[in-house]
Amino acid sequence: MELVTKYKPIIDRAIQAIHERTFFAQYPEHPSPAIYGEEADKKGREKFQAQVGKKFEELLQGESSKWIGDEESPYLQEPLKISYPSYSVEELLSRADKAFHQWRKVKADKRAAILVESLERVKERFFEIAYATMHTTGQGYMMAFQASGPHAADRALEALAMGYEELTRFPEKTVWDKPMGKYNLTLNKEWRAIPKGVGVVIGCSTFPTWNSVPGMYASLVTGNPVIIKPHPGAVLPIAIFVAEVQKVLQEEGLDPNICQLGVDSFSNMITKELVEDPRVKIIDYTGNSTFGNYLEGLKDKFVFTEKTGVNSAIIDSAEDIDKVIGNLAFSLSLYSGQMCTAPQNFYIPASGIKTANGTVSFDEFAKKFADNVQGLIDNPKAGPFVLGAIQNKNTCDRVDQVENSKHKVVLSSGVIENPMFKNARIATPVVLEVDATQKEDFSQELFGPIALLIKTKDTAQSVALAKEMALKHGAISCGAYTTDPETREMIADEMSLAATPVSFNLTGGIYVNQHAGFSDFHVTGGNPAGNASFTNPEYVIKRFTWVGFREPV
């Protein structure tokens, strides 16, 4: 069946989901044999293992004389020795520029269908991508599967569906017929959505597909060729996405260079040379704020960033403090605090937390929290899999540094054994007590398994500090606990002015870290944590220009 006809129902359903914002997933998140097949996991693992130490030869973007690769596994702490073709910036850009003029003339429905087909093929490789993600990011198996596979594919589908909706929002043609009294002025009018030009997507080391595919698919569906510039430490997961897109393009008689992979190495980074070229019009970026701010400051570019933030948990009152603590301890521990949505600053009133069973003092909270984290990581059936491994050694150094600061240590960071990977790079969470007056010590992102319990005068001060941090330094998430409706509204209103989404009273199996495709806008774009949002209309609209033509009938 022709792709456009085949995938129209999926695209229509995705657009509907974007508007309903209720639960929707095109790609099942559970790595279940019943869904993905009995052999899928085993085959995926074998395929990944067969790739280790070899050239990645699936790309269709032309010969390269040089092969490079810097990935190493945080679980094995040794290089993967996978190599990728290397191209000069000029090679990448001249090919992209050529491909632009072919791709921009492909109809929007065809572009969207090609992109859905690529996701359907990636679906067949979710397990391989999961192992590739584990051994580049250090994520646990379940997160690696979900985040890099189905959740990423859903975010890609969301972005392309939003793009398709915007591209078809105005009529291609219409007759404009103006009554002038004795006669009518009649014009044929036409509108075209003109893509901006070459896009570059700059990946990060911790979520190499989830954070990159929205920009990649948003640029592609709106007619822009893209160059994916992955983090040198996490290439393979996104390389598989790119390879599948290229294969579909080639089968459809199109230039595979519409979507290129531009790998670089730690010793020879190409990003600046790439993005500063005038041919590059669109930049998508996930990473640190310093480089993100540099990108946002580039002239004549459309830049979409997710940078860093200082996330907060505001604890005012609760029905059951143990459930609250269980939830927060898991949120901190999940992938060792290496999620952009992980809470860092926990604001707790000095007078304690009102609960159904009386007030829980600051010290009681601190002890219960430390005990809960310790219990979680000491549980052999949970700890190693929840924590995963530390992607970058610098994160371990940061944990040490924080632990050796002047503040009271509520829980020390340590090491646990991962039964499957004896050599895994691990640092369990460190928890410190900080006073609200020591603002300089909690006014920055401390990436990794680091929690600060901040003693405030009262909830009003907690909220004021969380808001100030979000306004000044950015924030991607806020978890708040209160049983008082007025306090709830006060928190919602104040944090909304800092463009920070708030999850209230989460307990049980749902965490502040999780942002669901088709429902939660990930990063609002309204504070320094980033100027873009997965996926609001702005995210796709800025990638093309409406241009009109008219002529008398």
Next chain:
Amino acid sequence: MELVTKYKPIIDRAIQAIHERTFFAQYPEHPSPAIYGEEADKKGREKFQAQVGKKFEELLQGESSKWIGDEESPYLQEPLKISYPSYSVEELLSRADKAFHQWRKVKADKRAAILVESLERVKERFFEIAYATMHTTGQGYMMAFQASGPHAADRALEALAMGYEELTRFPEKTVWDKPMGKYNLTLNKEWRAIPKGVGVVIGCSTFPTWNSVPGMYASLVTGNPVIIKPHPGAVLPIAIFVAEVQKVLQEEGLDPNICQLGVDSFSNMITKELVEDPRVKIIDYTGNSTFGNYLEGLKDKFVFTEKTGVNSAIIDSAEDIDKVIGNLAFSLSLYSGQMCTAPQNFYIPASGIKTANGTVSFDEFAKKFADNVQGLIDNPKAGPFVLGAIQNKNTCDRVDQVENSKHKVVLSSGVIENPMFKNARIATPVVLEVDATQKEDFSQELFGPIALLIKTKDTAQSVALAKEMALKHGAISCGAYTTDPETREMIADEMSLAATPVSFNLTGGIYVNQHAGFSDFHVTGGNPAGNASFTNPEYVIKRFTWVGFREPV
């Protein structure tokens, strides 16, 4: 009837019109007694005349100890001596900031209805606004009525309707219900559109309402208070809009400072102090590129600009060259080339223009064009009313300067008498011949009644030059004449890559200068002529942030 109920049909109809993009107007453009009443014109003129020399006392934004006013009539070449209350930047901003927290909490449908009510009241003052516009901008009566009255009101309605649509695009609340196998995870979710903060709208001297009300109404409907900073030379027309908005706000029990007028003087401009204040988040601007580029470079602001451009007419071939020339001569002469959409660079092949009656040589075209312009301006029933007056004396100086350049003068600028205003500042169009090789002489906007007939090798060069000008210096319009479908598509495709709309083969009563509300995107936002467009979705979306809240059921 309550405003929300009363105006829902108008808002719904406007949203429908935005999507259909066929002809639609809420406010009739013809100043006809049958529509606006027998006395409307006379009363409007008298009301304007009664305002001359007096304080403008309609504003509800608080006392001022100082009254200022610099307006002078281009028709009379004397000061209007109308004065407006003056406020410090701090007064304006502290009031706006206070009003913000009231206005942002007003529901979107209420905000939209209040704004429609203000337009309905402005409608009663269209004639007064027309005379105010004539005597500040120099526009002819008909243009002054249409552009500052009904067309501006339609553009305001378009902007507020687009804003309302975006504000209601996602559900306010929904239940997110995720099947987890043995149980469901169920969250109540809520989304709020959070306005960015104080908006400043910087007006221009030639279209004081048409160019300002889209930004003003777009910011207001999305919950942002605005400060209108008019051009010191053209205050009264927009002051009337602001006064009517303030009256409706007060009647609805709201703070009139939600919409303030911030007048300054030529000797003491407040714009930089205003826009650089951190409380100002949104800036709308129409004016020169130097100041526009400065505004676009400001950090942490959402800036919407219409700057300058180098508009083109590409003449390849035609059925009837006289009809083409009649149309272009009118486009050049209309308001003496002081429209941002007026053509400036006329590209004509050295080999001439193919027509149904044989080839018309470059020189023949030049002569016919000059004759046609001269005929138009010498027609006492047309000339004075089409030309209007010159807003700024600098424009006359520029005409002189151009005429005394090295290029061959095809038609000299002169003066004609306006029978109603003997002292009107007038400069009739100057037409020069320039060779395509003399690129530096046609690579900038020459604001005013100035046309350059550029002799090119062929149409391919004509298009390449028009495209290059648009890409480097911006362009808001392009008129093209060709009878060849392939050439037509080539022009459309090439100019689309420079984000320039093209009007093909206009003859008769429709001109390249005219951009219709609800249909033509005015300025695409995709080239240096401006980063914004009346009114595309981006124009309203960037004025607020989607923020989500969620909580277990």
